[in-house]
Amino acid sequence: MTTYAIANLRVAGYHPDIAEYIERIQGTLDPFNGRFLVHATQHEVIEGSWTGGVVMIEFPSLADAHGWYDSPAYREILHLRTDHIPGDVIFVEGVPEGYEPARTAAAMRAANEGATGQE
Template sequence: MPTYAIANLHDPKYHPDVTEYIERIQGTLDPFNGRFLVHGTQHEVVEGSWPGGVVVIEFPSLADAHGWYDSPAYQEILHLRTDHITGDVIFVEGVSEGYDPAKTAAAMRAANEGATGQE
């Protein structure tokens, strides 16, 4: 199942270490087949708030995402970003091909009706 690393980088600013991080990150992603889907582009908030920048990296699996993040190569450069930019990073698995949200809603309805005794 594809997995996405999503980062909300708070108040990103230029620093030479951050430039070095960006120069070196692709080499840490390649062994885990990671690829940028969103990086350094503007975003539009349509609900709530999302201060800072957005990064989305796709991996073939959750194991690949963890393998990349925990790898010695990535850990070696991580501080180049975190010393200068705070943020939140999550891993989230995508849905399978042919995912049908109506089926999810039906399962939710059935589980709720069973829990409340409603028919």
């Protein structure tokens, strides 16, 4: 299942370590078939709040995402970002081909009816 690494990185000033991190990151992604979908682009907040920037990287699978994040090559450069830019990072699997949200709603209703004994 396609997996996405999504980061909400707080705005930070320039530091040479950040430039080095950006220069080196693609080499850490390549062995795991990771590719940037969103990086250093503008975004518009339409609900809630979102402080900072958005980064989204696609991987073929959750195993590939973990393989990349835990790899010695990425671990070697990770501090170049985390020392200067605080943020939150998650891995999330995509939905399968043909996903139908109405089926999810039906399953939610059925689970709720079973839990409350109501129909």
